[in-house]
Amino acid sequence: MEAGTISRLLQPMKFQSSNLSNFSSNSSMFCPQTRLMPACHVSHGGRETNPTEQELSLVLSSENKKSSVFGGLSLHRPVHKRDPVGKTFCSVAPYTYPGSIADSPSQTTEEKIGVLLLNLGGPDTLHDVQPFLFNLFADPDIIRLPRLFRFLQRPLAQLISVLRAPKSKEGYAAIGGGSPLRKITDEQASALKMALETKEVPANVYVAMRYWHPFTEEAVHQIKRDGITKLVVLPLYPQYSISTTGSSVRALQNMFKDDSYLSRLPVAIIESWYQRQGYIKSMADLIEKELHNFSNPEEVMIFFSAHGVPVSYVEDAGDPYRDQMEECISLIMNELKARGTDNDHTLAYQSRVGPVQWLKPYTDEVLVELGKKGVKSLLAVPVSFVSEHIETLEEIDMEYKELALESGIENWGRVPALNCTSSFITDLADAVIEALPSAMAMSTSTSTEEDDPMQYFIKMLFGSLLAFVFLFSPKMVSAFRKNIL
């Protein structure tokens, strides 16, 4: 068995061309500063379901990808077969939800607005690292197996998480023994609540993490208990990716579809907001400030480093992440130029995991090249995430800094993450307020092929045979060790 086989296994299957286009024109929902997802139809982002006629017509009518809204959500596996999010809950007591929950959002009492912040989550302690990684790799939006091999998702997640845990633990140990994400996201939630109050839009703000506490289910139950009557979903990722916002929204939709309260709750989903003036200006402010810490600000290379995704997400599955990232960088650079800052800049992608090709150029390779070319001063700008986390505090501040200095770069700086920067939080509050009028109830989807027990059985049988041949080959095991560790 060739070592490349596992890479091919991990590649998403090729999608029908109609599935590559995720956008639909919907002028009533279009907001120039944020992209909203209509919550009520069944089109989707990069899924391998067969499009219905309705989906096809939505896809075919999308003429202007850039200025349209994102086309809805998909359901690709039945909730009754397994836990919709497929997580392990480690070292915590089972979560119970005291108090009674209404069947549907109240139509008589006053409006109660909720804002649901979506984020990735991170291990609170080193003990949490492996189960956190299991949750991450068990997500079919992170390891996109062909449908035939889906039943391998959890065993594969178990294997990869166990193999990767020692390396990840080293990283988390180096930043104090856990991820700062929960604390920072909670602070952002409080700051956003205050900013909304200042704008006379009182709202409850909830945090929903995808892979660690507080899990999305916990937040959603709290929303029901609080009797929220209108909800804005705000991912804390400026740019959309299938692997981040897409994954969280799909988990949400799985929870909403069978619940009488949630399926009637008016919801507005903000898909991406990297193009908002408030965000762009806040990023430019931070960059300008950091440039002034150099003795030669105009000679500094501005080095944007974004979290990568596998190339196949963009090229096969239609993930708009790379396009949005490039547009975002050019908006930030235009803003800086308008302020008289005209430095050289470059964009590279960091944090690749596993054997597949990720978006290029890779951050580590570009740093070495820049050193060779004689760049002496460099300002690193993390751009795909708005809180400090392991990849800013460990990967950029430690690994990349060391590599840059070894490569001949003499002056190194790093722009801090936005965290609770007030201009940024105020802009998020504006995004929420602008999205509110678009809130509408999510409708449920039709059943999928996986609901047919016969088809499911045949696939399991056929898939098990193939898996046996692939996974138990010694070469496969060694390919794994080489690429994951």
Ligand SMILES: C=CC1=C(C)c2cc3[nH]c(cc4nc(cc5[nH]c(cc1n2)c(C)c5CCC(=O)O)C(CCC(=O)O)=C4C)c(C)c3C=C
């Ligand atoms: C825009 C942000 C992110 C994208 C896109 C993304 C895709 C992606 N990530 C992995 C694998 C891992 N990510 C890990 C941590 C992590 N990822 C993001 C953001 C994005 N990921 C954040 C903010 C964090 C840090 C959380 C924290 O605790 O601080 C990890 C764990 C850390 C490690 O072992 O390196 C893994 C693994 C994949 C495979 C992927 C796209 C498919």
Ligand SMILES: [Fe+2]
């Ligand atoms: Fe990641």
